[in-house]
Amino acid sequence: MQPQAFYPELRHATVPTYVVSYLFPVLLAIYEIYRVGYWVSVHGMRFYAFGQAGFEFLLMLAFVAVQAVAAIVFVTVTWTARHPDFGHRLTNLALGLACSGAILAFDYFVLQRSV
Secondary structure, rough: OOOOOOOHHHHHOHHHHHHHHHHHHHHHHHHHHHHHHHHHHHOOOOOOOHOOOOOOOHHHHHHHHHHHHHHHHHHHHHOOOOOOOOOHHHHHHHHHHHHHHHHHHHHHHHOOOOO
């Protein structure tokens, strides 16, 4: 008897799906690391005024909005083209949006609300 292989939904998608799904969260994470690193180099580990740093959080929200619009356009195009792996693409896009949401939640709840 041959062992059954486990193939999760995330493995069966095309390269454009991975680019649209995970490029935005990776870029957002890199920006967050840069932003926190710059803050620590200038102000040290004192994050009490991090929430008043300016427009950076709004920029991150706008970036996630662009990701959501790109995902909607991508899903619409794949749905209208009747691709057989539509469900796999939808799963990847939802996980990419969830990753971006987790980065925003970390920034808001851990860094901006710390006192």
